[in-house]
Amino acid sequence: MKYKTISLFSGGMGLDIGMHQTGRFELLAAIEKVPAFCETIRHNIAAGRLGGQPLVIEGDITDIDPQEVMRSLGLKPGELDVLVGGPPCQSFSTAGRRGTIQDPRGTLLWQFLRFVDAMRPKVFVMENVRGLISAALKHRPISERGSSPLLPEEMPGSVVQLFSRDLQALANVSYHMDVFEVNAVNYGAPQIRERVLFIGNRFNAQVDFPQPTHQNPVKATTREVLVQASLLDDEAPKFPWKTLGDALAGLEETAPEVLDFSERKKTFLAFVPPGANWRSLPEDMQRESMGKAWFAKGGRSGWWRRLTSELPSPTLITLPNHSSTALCHPTETRALSVREYARIQEFPDDWRFRGTLAEQYTQIGNAVPTRLGSVAGGVVAATLDQLKARQWRPYETAREGFRLVYLQSHVRTRKWFKDGKTIIWGEEDDEGENSRYADSRTKNKVSTLRHAPASQEH
Numbered sequence: 001m002k003y004k005t006i007s008l009f010s011g012g013m014g015l016d017i018g019m020h021q022t023g024r025f026e027l028l029a030a031i032e033k034v035p036a037f038c039e040t041i042r043h044n045i046a047a048g049r050l051g052g053q054p055l056v057i058e059g060d061i062t063d064i065d066p067q068e069v070m071r072s073l074g075l076k077p078g079e080l081d082v083l084v085g086g087p088p089c090q091s092f093s094t095a096g097r098r099g100t101i102q103d104p105r106g107t108l109l110w111q112f113l114r115f116v117d118a119m120r121p122k123v124f125v126m127e128n129v130r131g132l133i134s135a136a137l138k139h140r141p142i143s144e145r146g147s148s149p150l151l152p153e154e155m156p157g158s159v160v161q162l163f164s165r166d167l168q169a170l171a172n173v174s175y176h177m178d179v180f181e182v183n184a185v186n187y188g189a190p191q192i193r194e195r196v197l198f199i200g201n202r203f204n205a206q207v208d209f210p211q212p213t214h215q216n217p218v219k220a221t222t223r224e225v226l227v228q229a230s231l232l233d234d235e236a237p238k239f240p241w242k243t244l245g246d247a248l249a250g251l252e253e254t255a256p257e258v259l260d261f262s263e264r265k266k267t268f269l270a271f272v273p274p275g276a277n278w279r280s281l282p283e284d285m286q287r288e289s290m291g292k293a294w295f296a297k298g299g300r301s302g303w304w305r306r307l308t309s310e311l312p313s314p315t316l317i318t319l320p321n322h323s324s325t326a327l328c329h330p331t332e333t334r335a336l337s338v339r340e341y342a343r344i345q346e347f348p349d350d351w352r353f354r355g356t357l358a359e360q361y362t363q364i365g366n367a368v369p370t371r372l373g374s375v376a377g378g379v380v381a382a383t384l385d386q387l388k389a390r391q392w393r394p395y396e397t398a399r400e401g402f403r404l405v406y407l408q409s410h411v412r413t414r415k416w417f418k419d420g421k422t423i424i425w426g427e428e429d430d431e432g433e434n435s436r437y438a439d440s441r442t443k444n445k446v447s448t449l450r451h452a453p454a455s456q457e458h
Helices: 014-021 035-046 066-073 090-098 108-119 130-134 158-168 223-230 244-248 263-269 283-295 338-344 357-365 370-389
Strands: 003-008 025-032 055-058 082-085 123-129 176-183 194-201 402-407 444-449
Touching: 003 014, 003 108, 003 370, 014 025, 014 082, 014 370, 025 035, 025 066, 035 055, 035 357, 055 066, 066 108, 082 108, 108 123, 108 158, 123 130, 123 370, 130 158, 130 176, 130 194, 158 176, 158 444, 194 370, 244 338, 338 357
Parallel strands: 003 025, 003 082, 025 055, 082 123, 176 402
Antiparallel strands: 123 194, 176 194, 402 444
16 A cells, blocks of 8 residues: 655655655655756656656745645545655744744744644654754854843754644644654765654654664774674664765766866865865965865864765765865765765666756755655654554553654764874874774663743744
8 A cells, every 4th residue: 555645845855755765655746946846856757756647836835725735636634644845944044143033933844834734644754954953943142142041932942842832732633743863874875964854643653763774883893793793782783884985886977967166176175185174285275275264163174075985975965066065076086976966865866857057966965865765754654554553543642742862863073183183084093093983972862852831932
């Protein structure tokens, strides 16, 4: 049996492709604002790459009536199996810079909730950046803190608290929600990418996300040794992280499509070996190329960064050719190509992107890794199977708040510099260690997501 889904904020379709790959879902409609992204979706639907002929609705979601969407699909409230989407949250970061926000319920996060309220899906899956968990409704500048305690709307996490409270307060339907902080690299994606997944259902079922299947291989540990050791522990990850080399294996491009570095930038990158960054340049070249950023403290590891095939890719961004967030090919002095981007996000090789080069990079860079879409799809399908076997009878167990489950999502930064010396990946320091990633301090953690107090009403 295939469950029926509708996709909001569809973008590059990473989440939808991953769910489609499980073989358990039928996409009925995709709603997306950007014309080039819609062109991509339509092209791949016409080529049969998503199965069926889902409706593509192009437009601003604030102008789209969910009731009209349901009528066009022949659905009534409560009949949709799954509503999925990843609402952009630039409004909160913009608000942070300005120091205030207007009504948070006018943001795209609450537009997703508007569709949940109207459609009443059996399950919803909402994906976002991990930083949403700690986002505040109102930002108080650092320079103004200390004079008085933070107000409730200034507290970290107040955005998700208010969203949770509004979800619980929906008039015609009741949802339980489980929130998972995960990292795609821990499930076999060749990319370090932290994400948060909100999975809600209206049957009071508690949903569990799988434990990581892959882990950071310690120094000198081969794949075979890691697998053998993990067999002694049923809960231990069984495989090492996938690498950029794994992702790009077998990819041959005679004329790669690249939004490349300028010739000036390439003069600096040519001096950087694989797995290194600006610290490998002579000091005079560092100063010349970085300007005021050379005097900054922290947050500079992306400057003049050349990737290595031996590690997972860093998190892909919307453009690969910025000086301070460079994604330079391991062996060629150029930015990663569009197809290499797609390989890292694990899009199928036959999936085609439309629009300008910048629009293609944006579609891929902003997408959910298809691997996470597939894992989440498996979780949702199993949950729906379980509920169907119960003839859709809700569980009676009372639940206090919503669960927030941390699944080793944060990857601690690897070494780039120590005791005044540059550390290049693969080179050992004086203590016989190389620039490996530090072990995670927290593996798993479960907490209750408390609802925002009434004083946070707007």
